[in-house]
Amino acid sequence: MTFQWDWGFALQTLPTLFQGLIFTLEATFYGSLLAFALGLIWALARLADVPVASQIVRLWVEFVRGTPLLIQLYFLFFIFPSYGVTLPALETGIIGLGIYYSAYASEVYRAGIEGVPRGQWEASLALGLPLRRVWGRIVLPQAMRFAIPVFGTYVISMFKESAILSTISVLELMGQANIISAETARYVEPLSMAALIFLCISYPAARLVRLLEARTGAS
Amino acid sequence: MGGIPDDALLGMRDVTMRYGSRTVIDAIRLAVKPREKLAIIGPSGSGKTTILRLAMGLERPTDGFIRIDGQYLWHVQRNGALAPAGEQQARRARRAVGMVFQQFNLFPHMTALQNVTEPLIHVLRVNKKEANDRATDLLTRVGLATHLDHRPAQLSGGQQQRVAIARSLALRPKLMLFDEVTSALDPELIGEVLNVIRDLAHTTSMAMMIVTHEITFAADIADRVIVFDHGRIVEEGAPDVVLRQPQSPRTQQFLKAILER
Numbered sequence: 001m002t003f004q005w006d007w008g009f010a011l012q013t014l015p016t017l018f019q020g021l022i023f024t025l026e027a028t029f030y031g032s033l034l035a036f037a038l039g040l041i042w043a044l045a046r047l048a049d050v051p052v053a054s055q056i057v058r059l060w061v062e063f064v065r066g067t068p069l070l071i072q073l074y075f076l077f078f079i080f081p082s083y084g085v086t087l088p089a090l091e092t093g094i095i096g097l098g099i100y101y102s103a104y105a106s107e108v109y110r111a112g113i114e115g116v117p118r119g120q121w122e123a124s125l126a127l128g129l130p131l132r133r134v135w136g137r138i139v140l141p142q143a144m145r146f147a148i149p150v151f152g153t154y155v156i157s158m159f160k161e162s163a164i165l166s167t168i169s170v171l172e173l174m175g176q177a178n179i180i181s182a183e184t185a186r187y188v189e190p191l192s193m194a195a196l197i198f199l200c201i202s203y204p205a206a207r208l209v210r211l212l213e214a215r216t217g218a219s
Numbered sequence: 220m221g222g223i224p225d226d227a228l229l230g231m232r233d234v235t236m237r238y239g240s241r242t243v244i245d246a247i248r249l250a251v252k253p254r255e256k257l258a259i260i261g262p263s264g265s266g267k268t269t270i271l272r273l274a275m276g277l278e279r280p281t282d283g284f285i286r287i288d289g290q291y292l293w294h295v296q297r298n299g300a301l302a303p304a305g306e307q308q309a310r311r312a313r314r315a316v317g318m319v320f321q322q323f324n325l326f327p328h329m330t331a332l333q334n335v336t337e338p339l340i341h342v343l344r345v346n347k348k349e350a351n352d353r354a355t356d357l358l359t360r361v362g363l364a365t366h367l368d369h370r371p372a373q374l375s376g377g378q379q380q381r382v383a384i385a386r387s388l389a390l391r392p393k394l395m396l397f398d399e400v401t402s403a404l405d406p407e408l409i410g411e412v413l414n415v416i417r418d419l420a421h422t423t424s425m426a427m428m429i430v431t432h433e434i435t436f437a438a439d440i441a442d443r444v445i446v447f448d449h450g451r452i453v454e455e456g457a458p459d460v461v462l463r464q465p466q467s468p469r470t471q472q473f474l475k476a477i478l479e480r
Contacts, residue, residue: 119324122277123383126318127338127390128310137337141328 003188010189013180017194020176027093027172028159034098035158036151039105046106047113064103070164072096077168093165093172097158108150112143145216152209156202163198173197223286228253228315228426229274229394234283236269236450243269244280245450251394256420256427258437258458261447262473267430268321270447271396274428275318276309288315288393317392321399323379325371331358331382332367338389357385361415377408381415388419395419397429409433416440434477438462446470 045057073096116139124134163174177194181187223230227250236244244266251257259267272278273285276292285292290312294301325334335354339345358367361381371379380400387395397416401409413436420427420440431437437444438458445455454467465471
């Protein structure tokens with residue numbers, strides 16, 4: 001028996017896959033927001049050098065970076081509910097992705113903040129600018145110039161990695177492809193089409209980030 | 220109090236700065252009067268820049284007392300004695316002082332105008348329109364009326380340094396510190412910056428401390444010159460005397476080296 005690619009079937013999978021894509025995009029969008037917000041908090045907590053708190057945050061970031069996302073998701077989805085913490089699958093997935101990527105984002109913020117020349121701090125101090133203003137208007141905007149292209153690549157990576165949410169029953173792109181495969185016992189078309197959809201979005205997005213990188217690097 | 224003359228705008232008593240075992244500033248006593256223009260010269264590594272950084276409160280001295288316009292930088296007076304104080308007190312004392320840096324240190328993501336309005340709006344709490352007017356005046360004064368909307372990267376080094384001068388002037392400091400402000404400039408751009416400072420020296424009542432290698436410039440604007448070497452003042456006096464008939468062998472040596480450059 002030889003395998004035959006069935007174009008008709010492949011195209012039939014598209015409407016269902018697109019339904020999944022919506023969840024994929026949602027997970028990526030909210031996951032990114034969460035990651036970049038939490039990442040900033042971790043970074044500031046570590047830079048603030050508050051004796052115990054900074055150490056705890058450092059260990060927390062190391063823990064998140066040092067364990068697989070899959071295990072973290074399983075904890076959130078299968079273990080936490082037995083302690084009374086229950087959330088729908090998609091929300092759990094967003095939180096999982098957000099926390100996982102926040103650990104990486106915090107390092108990017110940190111590098112960005114530490115990369116701001118000392119002279120910027122000294123000029124701010126000499127002018128007597130309020131500390132809040134120095135962070136908000138002088139230091140962070142300059143740190144972001146460094147961070148944003150890196151964050152771009154993280155968003156793309158999160159977009160692809162969100163396929164892992166299918167393991168906690170989120171019916172995103174990969175989840176839908178799995179269901180079609182199980183129902184029809186045909187794997188090649190749904191998985192190929194899902195991969196194609198991922199590629200159609202991630203490739204142009206990667207080009208865009210590259211452009212952004214070139215622009216911020218040049219000036 | 221503290222052995223600093225009462226009429227001094229800036230007074231330092233027995234100020235010492237050590238980094239590890241290296242002594243960069245060695246028990247300096249120094250007083251700058253209101254309106255006085257003081258030039259500081261000396262070989263590199265002699266502590267000239269550090270003395271300015273200490274006066275600005277960018278560094279906390281290992282030892283000694285610094286008073287600016289009646290406020291101690293790192294101490295508060297309590298029951299007639301001086302007790303160590305922290306950053307909050309330093310913020311208060313820094314208000315009377317402005318500083319222009321060797322590397323300009325402009326905010327790169329803001330225009331020339333925004334660089335100057337920033338302290339006006341957020342330190343002096345001036346409203347936006349008033350801040351724009353004042354900043355425009357200041358930038359006009361340093362010859363940049365046509366460059367208000369340029370970002371630092373679009374300006375020459377000389378223009379950037381003039382924006383930095385305007386930015387420091389915005390807070391109307393009583394004492395202005397200039398830290399080798401022409402050292403990072405191409406030779407053809409040095410003149411325009413020195414002219415701005417010379418003009419300020421002749422037309423304002425601001426006191427100035429100027430660290431420079433431009434000896435003719437120092438002779439022209441300074442009321443007094445001090446010569447630093449190894450963290451100590453080796454000679455001080457009127458420019459005519461110190462620069463033309465230096466007494467200390469170290470000053471003679473240094474001036475000779477500069478002139479033969």
